[in-house]
Amino acid sequence: MTFEKSDWVQGKTVDGEFIHGYIETVGAQQDLVRVRIVQSDNKKTIGRVIALHGAWLKHLPVNPLDDKKNLESLIDLALATSDKAWFDELTDQLKALTQEKDKARNIRFGNMRINRLGLYENK
Helix, strand or coil, rough: CCCCCCCEEEEEEECCEEEECCCCCCCCCCCEEEEEEEEEHHHHCCEEEEEEEEHHHCCCCCCCCCHHHHHHHHHHHHHCCCCCHHHHHHHHHHHHHHHHHHHHHHHHHHHEEEEEEEEECCC
């Protein structure tokens, strides 16, 4: 399995701790990978960078950034890692997504009024 810098992975450490994080560096042979730990069942390892064998890790699926919940989760992560630039980028994407959905909603309903029973037109 090939890993690249910034890939999200999960796996186990030598001590059997479950970890979740992203790759900071990859060794020349792809067998040794340095991972920044974001979540772990050992609270002391969170935020640290540890070296792991690539065989102990597996890729996590990439979540699309056009989903509000995914963006909110990433904003929380940016706050936890004190990454202001990433936080600003994510909040801008969330604002754009929210404005886009509001715009689409206004086009769809136009001059129609909405009540709790459904839609009705102005007469």
